[in-house]
Amino acid sequence: MTEEETRAYWDIPENGQYMCDVLMRVHPDWTLWREEGVWHARYGTWPPHQRISERCAGLLNLTIRLGGALS
Template structure:
């Protein structure tokens, strides 16, 4: 799948929800959603005043979520 095909696939709301579900299963303790072509995530234990992460690609969001989780474990 080309990058353009991947973006088109996840632009479909049905597929975007599937990816959100995958990311939340892969990273317990996170809420993930997509709005206006931006993937957003926040830790469920973050105070509500903290803004969510907002990233253009699901893969980069996953990497950042993992990095934050690894930093918490260190």
């Protein structure tokens, strides 16, 4: 798959929601969503405007994993 094909796949709402559900099972204290081609995550106690964002779900997963101790 090309990068464009991969992004188009995750832009399909059902596919994007599936990835969010998977990541929330792995990181139960986090809320994740995809918006305008970007993955977003917010830790449970953070205010609504505070979030981390990545263009790649894998990088978001890694960011949560590495920063989890800081949350």
